[in-house]
Structure formats: C-alpha cells, structure tokens
Amino acid sequence: MPRPYVLAETNWKHLKDESIELAVLPWAATEAHNYHLPYATDTIEGTAIAEESARIAWEEGAKVIVLPTIPFGVNTGQSDIYLDMNLNPSTQFAILKDLITVLDRQGIHKFMILNSHGGNNWKSIIRELGLLFPNMFICASQWPTILDRKQYFKIPGDHADEMETSLILHLAPELVLPKKDWGSGAEKKNKIKAFREGWAWTERPWSKISEDTGVGDPSNASKEKGERFFNAICEKMGQLFIDIAQADVDNLYE
Template sequence: MRPYILAENNWKDLKNADFELAVLPWGATEAHNYHLPYSTDVIEADHIAAESARLAWDEGAKVIVLPTIPFGVNTGQPDIYLDINLNPSTQYAILKDVITVLNRQGIHKLVIFNSHGGNNFKPLVRELGLEFPDMFLCVTDWFKSLDKKLFFDEDGDHADELETSLILHLKPELVLPLDEAGPGDERKSKIKALTEDWAWAERPWSQVTDDTGIGNPKKASAEKGQKYFKAVTKKFARFFIELSQANKDNLYE
C-alpha cells in the first residue's frame, strides 16, 4: 500500500489524513500504432504520476494521486475502432465534480496530470477557476516537460520512439516485436499555415497516418525508456514538492 495513491488506501488510513496537493492523471484509450496497447496513455499517466509522487512523498510532500481518468478527447478519430471519445464538455463536468469534492474537503491545490495530446484543459481551468476562487488549478503535460532530443533519435508525437521506449520499460509484456510496428509516417497538411504554430485545425487521424502512429518507433528500447522515466519523474517530484509547500495565495515575487 502506497500512502500517496488514493486507490490503494482505506478509510482507516485516510479518515484523519491532511493532504496539501491532489494530482489527477488523465489519459486516453486509443490505438497506438500496431505494437502498443490502447492503454498506453493510461499506463504512462499511472506510472509517471505515481513515481513522481513517491519521490515527493519521501521528501515530505503531502501529495495524493487520484485514480486516472482513462478516456480523453478523441474527436478526430471517430472511425478508428474503439477509440473512446470524451467531449470537452464531458471533461468539464467530470473535472468540476472532482474539484467540488476537493474544495469542500479542504484540498485546494490540484494538478491535472495530462497524458494525451488531444486533451486541452486550459479553457476548462480558466472557467472553473472563476467558479472555485479558493482552488489553485494547474495543467501539466509530462511529454512536454523535457527536451526529447536528449533521450531519443526520432521525432514524433504518438506511439513514437518515446512512447514505445516508455512502455518497453514499464509494461514490456504488452509490446509487440518492433518489426511488427508500422513506420509511423505522417502526412502533412497541404495548407502551409496549418503546418506552423499560429494556425490550427483538428487532424482527421486516418487521413494523417496509415497505422495510427506518428513517429518511427523502431529505435526504441527499454533502456531509453528507463532513462527518460527517471528524468521526468525527478522533474515532476520537484514540482510537486514546491507546490505542496507553497502558499497558493502568495506565489509571485
């Protein structure tokens, strides 16, 4: 039993608990090329959030990790079999209910630990922040927290070398041999502006990729995954420690 994981604890342990920070991992259930499981984003969220919390807990941070939400926004993938979509309005309703409980029970700091590129929590947090002025609400994307080029050779953003390496480290029994993986080739938009940072349109996934992956996974390894996992959890642990100890009403100099 890990005292910083809500799902593993019981009422006897928690009835007199006093946490400063809650972490809500949020993943997705979707195809990840031919070789990775549909639960890839959930596995990553579970393990990275838990290990980060362990490191922070060992340094005295009063942090609790909530159960991972397993479904995310997959509006661009309606034709991909069993990619489960939550609309942003549904995410808003779930998030509001979770925040309501935390706020009522005196846990006034929440980190949304995002593990899926299709999730966009910023507009939701802006709106909920007005409704819950006593709450500190924060969104993080673990996959943006480090320079991937320091760890991996191939670029990508879905079932790529990074994700494949992580799952090879965390759940190797769920990974097919890499010679069965697709190349993860991505078709770029013919509209120049949509290939730049200032214009955006949702990508119809089956028009962009043949194997549901974006990024070549063939150079992935468990060793690379382990190195990245250690670095990313160390970085998040430091963040959890600082936020747990911080005065949420006095965060600026």
C-alpha cells in the same frame, strides 16, 4: 504494502487522520497507438509517472495524493478509428466540476491535472473552473513537454513514436508486439503552409494523416531509453509536486 500517496491503494485508517496538500488527477485516453502498443498506452504512462512522482514528493514530506486515472480523453479527430474512445471537453468539465467540489468541501485546495494525452486541452476548462472555485488552486501539467526529447531519442515523434515505445518497453513490455509488427509511423502533412508551420491550427483527421495510427518512427526504441526518460520525467514532476504542495498560493509572484 499500500502506498499512502495512491488513493486507490490506501485506506481509511491512514486517511482519517491525514491532511493532504495536493490532489493529482492523471488524465489519459484509450486509443490505438500504431500497430504494436496497447490502447492503454497513455493511461499506463500517466499513471506510472504520477505515482512515481508522488513517491518522490511524499518521501520529501509533501502530502500528495494521486487520484485514479481517467482513461478516456478527447479523441474527436479519431472517430473512425475502431474503439478509440471519446470524451467531449464539456464532459471533462462536468467530471472535473464534481471532483473539485469534493476536494473543495473537504479542505484540499490544490489540484493538478497530470495530462497524458495530446488531445486533451485544459486551459479554457481551468479558466472556467477557477471562477466557480475561487478557493482552489487548479493547474495542469503535460509530461511529454517537460524535457527536450532530442536529448533522449534519435527521432522524436508525436504519437506511438520512439519515445512512447521506449516508455512502454520499460513500463509494460509484455504488452508490446514484436518489432516485426511495428508500423513506420509515417505522417502526412497538411498542404497549407500555415498549418505545417504551426501558427494556424485545425484538427488532424487521424485516418488521413497516418496509415498505422502512429506519428513518428519507433524503430530505434529501447527499454533502456524508456527507463532513463521515465526517471528524468518523474524527478522533475516530483519536484513540481513538492513545490505546489509547499507553496503559499496567495503569495506566488515576485
């Protein structure tokens, strides 16, 4: 059965009489994830989290629609990693402007980017779009930051780590290579103290910080950990969908 909250699956017969309150756009990336995870890791994760969270919200009466996932993200620091695909922030802005124009014209005035890739940075883009579309409520969420990963994983990392490996073992185990092929995910740190401490920032050239493109030890990953984490993430994200769908955006502050 087509899920009515997934645009790619639903149909005109259903949508012609529907009144959607919130449109959610998962935005991911196509990039290497250590030796053992698929290039579509971020897309698989973001899509599954958006759709399951929308199911939770829909069953509570929130009129949410999940748009098809954008599978390409900002990968400017990985230009020499073979077939890591890049969209520049200016391209992301142009895509969002066109999509939000459709929603605004059709009376869907709440829009969320569900971010599934660390290289995507939405704040400045949303600020600019907000001036162009004053009738739209535009926001972004980043699912990896929702929960304290230390409560779920022994060695939380940054990329293709225990967390992501566990999630893909749960969501798409057939795409994960045997454990003997997993890289260590060892990361080289910046020699300058301020960058190591995080109060100064510069882009990481990926091929210089990681031999296997991973950042974080995946060796303790398991399907069971992935399932538990996925369910907890979707529970919180689903509630956010409900809260936004039901909110009076002209009266958000107290």
